[in-house]
Amino acid sequence: MRKPIRLLILGTGHMGSGIGRLALQKSGLDLVGGFARRPDRDGMDLGTAIGLDNEIGLPVHTDLNAAIAATCPHVAVQATCSSLADAKEEIAALIRNGIHVVSIAEEMAFPACVSEEEADEIDRLAIENNVSVLGTGINPGFVLDTLIITLTAVCAEVTAITATRVNDLSPYGKTVLMSQGVGLMPDAFRQAVQDGTVVGHVGFPQSIHMIARALGWQIDRIEETREPVIASVRCETDVIAIDPGQVAGCRHTAVAYKNDVPVITLIHPQQVCPELEGVGTGDSIEITGVPDICLTGSPEIAGGEGTVAIAVNSIPSVLNARPGLHTMADLPVPSAKLADMRTFVRTSAREAGDE
Amino acid sequence: MRKPIRLLILGTGHMGSGIGRLALQKSGLDLVGGFARRPDRDGMDLGTAIGLDNEIGLPVHTDLNAAIAATCPHVAVQATCSSLADAKEEIAALIRNGIHVVSIAEEMAFPACVSEEEADEIDRLAIENNVSVLGTGINPGFVLDTLIITLTAVCAEVTAITATRVNDLSPYGKTVLMSQGVGLMPDAFRQAVQDGTVVGHVGFPQSIHMIARALGWQIDRIEETREPVIASVRCETDVIAIDPGQVAGCRHTAVAYKNDVPVITLIHPQQVCPELEGVGTGDSIEITGVPDICLTGSPEIAGGEGTVAIAVNSIPSVLNARPGLHTMADLPVPSAKLADMRTFVRTSAREAGDE
Numbered sequence: 001m002r003k004p005i006r007l008l009i010l011g012t013g014h015m016g017s018g019i020g021r022l023a024l025q026k027s028g029l030d031l032v033g034g035f036a037r038r039p040d041r042d043g044m045d046l047g048t049a050i051g052l053d054n055e056i057g058l059p060v061h062t063d064l065n066a067a068i069a070a071t072c073p074h075v076a077v078q079a080t081c082s083s084l085a086d087a088k089e090e091i092a093a094l095i096r097n098g099i100h101v102v103s104i105a106e107e108m109a110f111p112a113c114v115s116e117e118e119a120d121e122i123d124r125l126a127i128e129n130n131v132s133v134l135g136t137g138i139n140p141g142f143v144l145d146t147l148i149i150t151l152t153a154v155c156a157e158v159t160a161i162t163a164t165r166v167n168d169l170s171p172y173g174k175t176v177l178m179s180q181g182v183g184l185m186p187d188a189f190r191q192a193v194q195d196g197t198v199v200g201h202v203g204f205p206q207s208i209h210m211i212a213r214a215l216g217w218q219i220d221r222i223e224e225t226r227e228p229v230i231a232s233v234r235c236e237t238d239v240i241a242i243d244p245g246q247v248a249g250c251r252h253t254a255v256a257y258k259n260d261v262p263v264i265t266l267i268h269p270q271q272v273c274p275e276l277e278g279v280g281t282g283d284s285i286e287i288t289g290v291p292d293i294c295l296t297g298s299p300e301i302a303g304g305e306g307t308v309a310i311a312v313n314s315i316p317s318v319l320n321a322r323p324g325l326h327t328m329a330d331l332p333v334p335s336a337k338l339a340d341m342r343t344f345v346r347t348s349a350r351e352a353g354d355e
Numbered sequence: 356m357r358k359p360i361r362l363l364i365l366g367t368g369h370m371g372s373g374i375g376r377l378a379l380q381k382s383g384l385d386l387v388g389g390f391a392r393r394p395d396r397d398g399m400d401l402g403t404a405i406g407l408d409n410e411i412g413l414p415v416h417t418d419l420n421a422a423i424a425a426t427c428p429h430v431a432v433q434a435t436c437s438s439l440a441d442a443k444e445e446i447a448a449l450i451r452n453g454i455h456v457v458s459i460a461e462e463m464a465f466p467a468c469v470s471e472e473e474a475d476e477i478d479r480l481a482i483e484n485n486v487s488v489l490g491t492g493i494n495p496g497f498v499l500d501t502l503i504i505t506l507t508a509v510c511a512e513v514t515a516i517t518a519t520r521v522n523d524l525s526p527y528g529k530t531v532l533m534s535q536g537v538g539l540m541p542d543a544f545r546q547a548v549q550d551g552t553v554v555g556h557v558g559f560p561q562s563i564h565m566i567a568r569a570l571g572w573q574i575d576r577i578e579e580t581r582e583p584v585i586a587s588v589r590c591e592t593d594v595i596a597i598d599p600g601q602v603a604g605c606r607h608t609a610v611a612y613k614n615d616v617p618v619i620t621l622i623h624p625q626q627v628c629p630e631l632e633g634v635g636t637g638d639s640i641e642i643t644g645v646p647d648i649c650l651t652g653s654p655e656i657a658g659g660e661g662t663v664a665i666a667v668n669s670i671p672s673v674l675n676a677r678p679g680l681h682t683m684a685d686l687p688v689p690s691a692k693l694a695d696m697r698t699f700v701r702t703s704a705r706e707a708g709d710e
Binding site: 019049118138147149150151154156158214216265289291297298302307309310312313334335337339 | 377486497502504505508511512570571638645650651654660663686688689692693705
């Protein structure tokens with residue numbers, strides 16, 4: 001049997017750590033190294049860095065080129081950032097070293113909607129270096145795009161798509177809560193939205209453009225709104241306490257228009273302690289068409305676990321893909337990969353380990 | 356712009372007619388001909404045969420080779436039968452003429468589970484003739500396989516999958532109702548199951564093997580049961596009347612075992628007038644894993660409309676695919692195709708019309 005797939009993880013935060021821990025459980029996949037941006041992680045044992053009880057005898061690198069040189073990976077999963085601008089330098093370094101890339105940076109789910117030029121550049125560079133690059137994650141990457149696209153496959157006509165994902169911010173840390181404006185007073189929230197310090201969800205344009213391209217729709221414009229969810233009861237999480245009148249979360253919505261008609265509406269309210277306000281979390285997809293489709297699930301598909309899983313499950317698809325930049329909608333139907341990871345890689349795949 | 360994709364339909368029954376009518380609405384797709392097995396359709400206008408008010412000036416052929424010679428199609432949709440044995444001769448004839456094939460024959464969704472040898476033969480023949488072959492449909496092909504596989508993409512672990520599709524047989528004709536044992540007395544139903552005249556749903560082994568292959572599971576065995584749904588109230592449809600005590604439908608289930616543990620349970624009760632018995636129709640998928648996933652929708656995704664749509668929507672994917680026999684899970688994420696069908700075909704696709 002050929003040698004295991006060698007995996008480098010970029011990022012040892014919540015997501016990078018989860019990806020590293022899952023990789024260690026997968027046969028046929030070797031976690032060969034880790035890179036972190038935080039200088040204080042330099043030289044730390046990778047096992048410790050990703051939250052294992054035991055050391056695994058591999059150091060965390062804070063210099064990406066050194067990490068690559070030391071580990072010779074086939075594929076890297078990037079879990080260091082959200083934006084294309086922030087992600088692209090690491091991605092380019094990986095590509096130039098002949099390494100396939102799975103990125104969970106939200107904007108990498110469909111980077112062309114931030115910058116067509118930079119997306120083309122990544123695509124060209126990947127083709128030149130004979131590797132594949134994919135952006136994925138639970139959202140963008142799955143619930144509000146890939147899953148919706150898949151459901152439209154049984155539709156002869158689609159006139160409108162409305163999807164809602166309601167989730168609970170309580171498990172998240174300070175950085176995420178601040179990006180959603182949690183704890184602010186409503187006026188400060190509105191100011192922070194204008195300043196760009198409260199961003200809400202990152203990924204609506206990516207999801208919308210993925211859907212539109214799959215269906216063949218031309219989108220005129222996307223209108224996003226970010227409204228405060230105001231607490232009516234006191235709520236405490238591990239990192240914050242909210243009193244009535246303060247902002248408990250951000251109700252972020254995006255509406256995409258085609259010929260001035262709203263055709264895609266994505267609604268993603270995120271707040272702490274939704275259950276105290278009588279708000280049930282969940283996912284809901286409603287397609288108006290021929291036939292109509294409506295699917296719902298409660299609670300929502302777990303975001304953290306889902307992102308970790310889809311990043312690791314995507315590795316064989318990326319190894320199998322033709323060189324270049326891909327979205328989830330370009331690749332074969334995704335799935336859990338529950339056997340030796342090598343069995344999912346076509347033997348002709350370019351950089352699979354030798355026999 | 357290149358010339359339209361030329362489509363031949365095989366079958367002018369309920370499904371073939373729907374596919375033909377949808378094809379006529381699609382720009383970039385030319386319905387160039389129709390074939391029917393029924394001798395009495397020979398020479399009938401294809402528009403009339405597929406239920407249009409107007410003639411379209413194309414004759415229905417009852418000789419497949421004559422249909423091919425007269426119409427020179429790029430792709431054919433086969434809607435003439437359910438079994439591999441019944442489908443393969445037409446498919447082979449199409450392939451030998453360099454025509455891509457989308458089949459809605461249930462066993463074509465994963466033909467290897469009926470006969471690995473015959474599936475290999477179709478694959479080999481398709482490769483030799485540089486065309487692609489796909490089996491699809493609402494079920495098998497989508498609800499109880501492709502959609503489930505897609506949902507597992509966000510799972511790190513899956514221990515069990517249970518999916519239920521409850522639908523209403525009332526709109527169907529005599530052939531379908533007889534295959535489900537509708538109108539029989541319970542003892543006669545049980546005898547007919549043993550005789551093989553009541554078959555229930557065709558497609559469980561196909562769906563199970565699609566899921567298992569995507570996940571990397573080895574299935575030991577599949578146990579299918581067909582139980583009568585016994586009417587407690589009188590029910591009338593266009594073609595049959597059922598009294599209390601008679602069979603209103605077939606509760607068909609399949610359980611797949613891995614290492615003697617049940618891992619996939621598919622439940623598909625079909626009956627006439629379910630609403631009179633207080634039975635709600637719908638689709639439900641429950642995945643026990645990390646994370647758990649549960650999605651439900653009611654009513655069920657419409658079977659007839661869904662099959663027609665997914666057959667037509669699959670045409671560009673089949674034109675784009677590498678030569679050979681494919682399942683839905685091998686091809687890119689499926690979607691509705693709502694623009695000119697040619698825009699979804701890669702310019703490098705082999706037999707796309709010339710400029």
